[in-house]
Amino acid sequence: MEILLYTYSFALGLLLGSFYNVVGLRVPKNQSIIFPASHCTGCQRKLTPLELIPVLSYIFLRGKCKNCGGRVSPIYPFVEITTATLFTISPLLVGWSKELLIAWALISLLMIIFVSDMAYMLIPDKVLLYFGVFFVITRLFIPLDPWWDAYLGAAIGFTLPLLIAIVSKGGMGGGDIKLFAVLGFVLGWQGILLAFLFSSFYGAFLGLIGMIFGKVKRGQPMAFGPYIVLGALTAYFFGEKIVNWYFTSFIA
Numbered sequence: 001m002e003i004l005l006y007t008y009s010f011a012l013g014l015l016l017g018s019f020y021n022v023v024g025l026r027v028p029k030n031q032s033i034i035f036p037a038s039h040c041t042g043c044q045r046k047l048t049p050l051e052l053i054p055v056l057s058y059i060f061l062r063g064k065c066k067n068c069g070g071r072v073s074p075i076y077p078f079v080e081i082t083t084a085t086l087f088t089i090s091p092l093l094v095g096w097s098k099e100l101l102i103a104w105a106l107i108s109l110l111m112i113i114f115v116s117d118m119a120y121m122l123i124p125d126k127v128l129l130y131f132g133v134f135f136v137i138t139r140l141f142i143p144l145d146p147w148w149d150a151y152l153g154a155a156i157g158f159t160l161p162l163l164i165a166i167v168s169k170g171g172m173g174g175g176d177i178k179l180f181a182v183l184g185f186v187l188g189w190q191g192i193l194l195a196f197l198f199s200s201f202y203g204a205f206l207g208l209i210g211m212i213f214g215k216v217k218r219g220q221p222m223a224f225g226p227y228i229v230l231g232a233l234t235a236y237f238f239g240e241k242i243v244n245w246y247f248t249s250f251i252a
């Protein structure tokens with residue numbers, strides 16, 4: 001029967017991923033996330049139920065609006081597939097436990113932030129606030145060990161990027177700092193340090209590749225959010241394994 005649970009997780013991830021595209025695009029513009037219904041951004045035509053099917057509609061329409069021919073961003077199916085995949089592998093990593101609720105919420109937060117930051121280079125406060133409150137409440141019932149690790153993580157998550165922002169004179173935005181604080185609450189102190197390390201590594205590595213291929217110019221502002229998303233996911237799901245591997249391979 002487990003296969004059924006994984007199938008449900010995947011389907012839920014697809015549907016929610018589709019919704020997170022809407023949330024990530026609308027919340028920064030202070031638009032309602034319910035009305036108006038999804039429409040083509042080119043011709044404003046309301047999408048038919050078939051066009052709302054995650055991923056498949058994008059493939060069948062070859063990423064174009066069938067009315068105006070306007071291009072549909074590949075970010076839509078990417079977010080849908082990524083949310084679904086992460087929802088499905090979460091129980092393999094944290095088990096069918098209470099923590100799965102936190103894992104899915106974390107994935108949800110990160111997907112919305114990814115959409116907003118890719119579209120507007122902005123991490124919306126409202127999203128951070130709602131998820132922050134959700135995590136503070138749920139961590140009362142699903143605590144880290146020890147329980148205060150969440151608060152220490154949040155403190156470090158806030159202070160470390162703030163110091164870097166001061167030293168680098170704005171190398172890190174206010175949204176990034178607040179996001180790290182929320183992530184620290186979920187990950188605890190070790191997890192947030194790892195998330196910070198991984199995000200910086202991904203940013204430097206992919207930034208370098210971008211420069212080599214001439215896609216990124218030196219000094220050009222870039223959204224750091226997607227790297228934080230990637231770093232936080234790595235730290236949350238694999239942090240402990242990576243630390244253990246590191247200590248057994250290099251220290252002992």
Ligand SMILES: [Zn+2]
Binds near residue numbers: 040045065067
């Ligand atoms: Zn259109």
